[in-house]
Amino acid sequence: MSLKGGYILSTLLIIIMVLSSVIIMDIRPVEAQLPLPPGVPRGDVLVNHYEGGTLAVPDDFNVHVPGRPVAYGWHHVCHQNLWYINTTNNELISWIAAGPPEYSPDFKTVKIYLRKGVTWSDGVPFTAEDVVYATKLLMSDKRFGPYALLTSWVANVYKIDDYTVVYELLKPNPRFHYYLTAIIWGPSVYVTSIAKHVWEKVEDPVAYKNYPPLCLGPYVLKDFDRGGNWWLWERNENWWGTKLYGLKPAPKYYLVLYPGPEEKAALMFVRNEMDSKKTFAVEQMELVLQNPYVIGWRREPPLAWLFDPCNKGYTYNTFRYPYNITEVRYALRYAIDPVAVWKALSGPDGSKPVPMVLHFIRSPLVDKYVYSALKDELVKLGIIAPPDKVPAEVREHLKLLGFDADVAFWEYNPQKAEELLKKVGFYRGPDGKWYLPTGEKWVIRFLVTGPFHWETQVQGFLIADYWKKFGIEVEVETPEQAIWATRTTYGDFDIASTWPFCSMLFPDVAPHVWGYHSRYCHERQGGSGFFPCYGTGKETDLPFQWSQPAILAKHDAKAKEQRARLDKIIEEMEATPPWETEKMIKLAREYILLWAEITPGVPFFAHLFYTPQNTYCWDNWPTYPENYYMDPVNWWNHMLFIILSVKPTGRCPTKEATMPGAPPKLPIEIPKPTPTPTPTPTPTPTPTPTPTPVATTVTVTAIQTVTTTSVVTSTAVTTRVETVTTTKTETVTDWTITTALAIVLLI
Template structure:
């Protein structure tokens, strides 16, 4: 009987694989009919299935899937900031704009000089008229993407010639250009000659889309699973082609796939770029496919995004408004265990409130290293030095012992890929801090609040889509339970985590992120501007920005005011102000920084070569980022057919 069951299971597995392969072959025939495999690059779209596959209006309210090639290779913006080195060796990239923005002395006027000789895919020249039209149209429709920014800040947009645009601002704003600057995305420019004929730009589907990028839409799945793009005949009239040369692939396919399909298809060399996989699946793929190309050649492999996963503590919920409590929670955590639970050890950890990626290492981590070693907190009248720079090395040792991974032994490589350090695991110090605030332990070792109530912590986290978040949150809850706190996790869907919980402050503790940086620029205003108390919203109201933790202080306000008054392109001043912010965040510990959001983007080198890596970090390889477009001129066929 057991043999029959085993045979039945094997038969079902074979049948399942056969069905997967046959469905793939059918789909492959549908979108690749007549296209040689060595002329097409196939890329995972992490959005999966587009909910409105006929709609390509990226500016529309609730706009459709952006990551199906729409924002990467069809749209274009004035400027880009790459989170890595940048294709020119500088993360700041002038795209549709010929040079950086020009402000007047009081930042009430911004002048944009445009690049000449750029054309829409239908042959119409790109000019200042398109930029003015974009600003005025979105300003008149504030529910459209970027519309609210223009409504708040822009008084008037006008041109002085065909390649010069001036924005007259309602109030001083030294960061107005940020709206037009792509990090993951940014305000893309609309084709005036198309949208001026449209009665309702919010409802218009922009199908087929007219491109400023080097590719045009060839076909798409009416069910929303894939989009096929073809290289423009006049690719040299796009900014990418004009500046960096011809893109290698003649065709680009963005396709939504299950985790299983991603693994199988790349093993068969039928998926060139995997956006992300669960750590164990990613590592298995890397170890079994000799053509795998990853950001780091060895452990931890993944690309660290300029996004910081943290334990967010709502300051309007007692006792998270007390600094000593926040530090106690920090010192009761064992980071190596969290790194192993969430990423199988392949985590890039951070003790400070910026992600440990790209140029942040030289701008912030190197300058703060000695300060962190000398930093102390007062505990029972004694100095306690909480920083521990051995933790990344503990993680590599554990990953090697527990999973058998080959790990780097060069200390500098370990710091670059796994972080510089974190906070000591010191539950005895955490206990002293809590006792100093009137907390007590009962005879069962459980912490009670000063009023005698049992201390319970509910950690909100993602329950689907990001297993690293669920696993990390569960390990945190387990450690706090070990420390004596009744902690548990509450998994919620990705689609509702931000609108239902973080934005309205409907949480006590969350395993998520609220700090995202440019990555390729030291200015922290990308997220920090709306942390000023002028933008403060109480719990129950929707946060005006990413200050979900409802943190405010006079010192923080002063730092933000200094930052906003500074010149965006004065790196030295930006870094100096940024260091002041990071020191404040260490002293106050308003949230507990954990690690960067590491993405297991895996490229397959069977058909294509030239992918970015940490050794050649010319752009971000994570394929749903708009700046991943800078890969395409570098990608070249290997010669395999």
């Protein structure tokens, strides 16, 4: 069987199954067989696909403990963040916060104003007491995910009044509020999800399920499947957003549903029983598009959203022998043909992934200042092939997008891979298989996603086939998401199809790399291949490690030196204000070259996400370019804004669906200081003049890149670069300016 034979055969079987079902079905919806209360019509419910598969513990809403998958609508319509970043236009959205944070001139104090009138779903006011209590609770037990982060930065947290919180930091950090902001998917710390009046009565907060969850959002939990396949949320008619600002979601109910195999989800779209989903396999998407009401990121082909902020590929467990040997990590990359994988994951509608072989997602700005600027060094490191070895098809695709066509993938070079392995003592046995220097047959335990990430699963099978072709024995494991999440969290794998190499901001990349500082090394960093622990010598503190032979001593010494450089770069990034763009670009380049030298994992590209959106029952979905108010990320926290924007079309029967309320934009409501009364002046002798101190000012110059991207053959990418200069008195940091102007988002 050819390299892709097994994949093609399984795909044909799926097509046959689905086609045989479609033949006997009417495309229009009948009475949808959805888990709804009796009498609820289809037009009252918005149905979103849950990609996580069946959950073993469906009533666990405690997001603060690593390894607990929480993606069942809670983060869309129940939890609400202090801030969100709209990835389409650089906007910092103040939501539960009344406005941007205020920083002291030394960046060691952060003041946060909370929006007055916000209440929990039980009617109790949300106040500074909740934020202070949540922060201190998460800092009290190292079993909480944010423990290391918060204890590394927070010296003290307290309230000034019921709506003002102050964080005192251990050291300057002009970006501390990023930890509390939904930038990619969600925040690092869900500080607004802990209701003090409930949690303070809990005996063991780590074991607590947070059920039933109290919500700050526009819906409350109505019901859920005890078998772990669906969660039904009901509109809260007493939501503070409706009372204070006129916000009201149109759907009466929000249903998050895992229907089983992908062909069942495809049939639900064909029958208008499902409204949105992250993506489908290419073949299934072709079937879904038989329904003329289904659109993607665009309403016309090519449909796929190209800008997922996480590069997909694989991560090495650098705490397992032999994957802590640099030559081994390099060799495994050379043994894979990346262009073949790229072609396999391209779509028939013209959608093709963008080659992205570095940590940073490739936008026009990143392409110019990182990919293109460093291409000579990247060739030397083997990260990319020399320009004359870039295939014509890949080169043309990069040109169409306006990217440097000389910077694509690495070179497929099995001979180079063999040389590297033999250099460090590996050898082939009489059976043609590779053996470790210690004499055992080399077997890779490759942890690959299950069907909940079909595109990563397909990519994983293709990668494994190349390693097998090269003579390495590979055991591919594809567990359900809950098991996959636990094993990747704790590092129970040799190599895993995870995606820690995410980014969105540039040149302010600090939020995307600071998690790799050694201060965050702990036993729950397996998803990054223990990259924060790389070079620290802390192997004995972690589970699942293998005993390491003496041959590793020189590699450990090299890793220790690299760790010192990596920590230094990250610390310098953290201390640099985001508007110092030239310095941030310099540090970003230094980081990327060191990352490439280490190669903790191998990204290929951000996968194509078709983001199917069904316009039969609901419309006003975000589409490029005519209605691009939000990226089509129905699996992120940002789905909130889509839910608050969709409108009923009138094609589906309704009872309690409404037209949406006011647009989901809230005013800045930071209180202004009360002016001190000026006393009546009295004549005084004229004093001897003394020099008047001049207020220190900071000039903020930012490059704002507005990118319009189309992959239609007749249309190229156009980029408008604007230089914006503003001046402010340095009393506090104005985050409306620094976020909207100094940070360029990758869109």
